[in-house]
Amino acid sequence: MTIILLSICILITMIHFGYYTIVFNFFNFTKTSQKANNNIPVSVIVCAKNEAENLKNYLPYLINQKYDEFELVLINDRSYDETADIFETYEQQYDFVKVVTIQETDYFYGNKKYALTLGIKAAKHDCLLLTDADCQPNSEYWIQEMANQFTQNKEVVLGYGAYQDIPKSFINKMIRYETLMTALQYFSFAQIGIPYMGVGRNLMYSKTLFLKNKGFHQHIRVMSGDDDLLINQIANKQNTAICFDENAHTTSPPKLDRKSWTTQKRRHISTANLYKPLHKFLLGLYTFNRLLFWLVLPASLIYVDNTNYQLIIAGLIAIKLISEYIVVGIAAKKLKEKGLVLFTPILDICLLFFQLYIFIYNNIHKPQKWS
Structure with a gap:
């Protein structure tokens, strides 16, 4: 025995x-790719529902990106706070800002994928860079660093979305450790040639690839998974790259208590059963x-x-x-x-x-x- x-x-x-x-x-032995600056036009997409306070804080970081040609597609997903007013102000002030407004519909009630689909269809560029309303790019060169990995053969770029460090908070350490280990896994699997997920806080893919695979159609009724389930569906060894340069990170405010983090992780983990075998x-x-x-x-x-x-x-x-x-x-x-x-x-x-x-x-x- x-x-x-x-x-x-x-x-x-x-x-x-x-x-x-x-x-x-x-992943650990992967070196930062030293590719020449790629000047491909980019559509940055942000979907927001009642995110007025976050938009006030973080939209300026997107507006002030140092990149030759990009548009900012702002999706108002049925908000009832000041989101619409903020979007309208930005659209009037900047000619590269486009606002997409989502109307209430019973069939797609509560589904972010419907809003994202309309925003993606409205984007004028093929290269799409997605982030969330509460995300702050770590530098003015976030778009540039991500776009550098988007080449003729690489139509999917997986980025890193960090969470803010809150001193003396064990929950914060748990959240950041889980984020680190998740990134270690999806970056490593992508480098092996079997990419399986990305995070919507920092993710780039081709509009052509999205439409070719019928977007979120396979899992449109699943409330979560607008990032990981899509990447699980469209990413492969040939078309996927990773971008982990510090200038390409985004940072978001983390949940502050166990209950709210539990709700968030329940939503995230619920999609894993739909991954490929x-x-x-x-x-x-x-x-x-x-x-x-x-x-x-x-x-x-x-x-x-x-x-x-x-x-x-x-x-x-x-x-x-x-x-x-x-x-x-x-x-x-x-x-x-x-x-x-x-x-x-x-x-x-x-x-x-x-x-x-x-x-x-x-x-x-x-x-x-x-x-």
């Missing part, structure tokens, strides 16, 4: 080691293996009474922790995420069981729409 248990512990650690030293290092298998294996590790190895360390076996299991735990520190540390440095590496084991365990809770809760309570 002890030999079987030890073999299981070794297998679990080998799977973990494979993800961290092989899969995730496809290979993506579900690889992501599921990674998460399940993490769960097994923390359930099996510490218990085995206590259960076995052979000192040599205990030393082997302790060594396996050490391998896991050291490989995590190194790989997460490199990724955090590349993505400019400070103050997370030291807490990696604690954050990983808390995030794992938080995700497990969300998964179970979503399967018991399946809301028809998200607020």
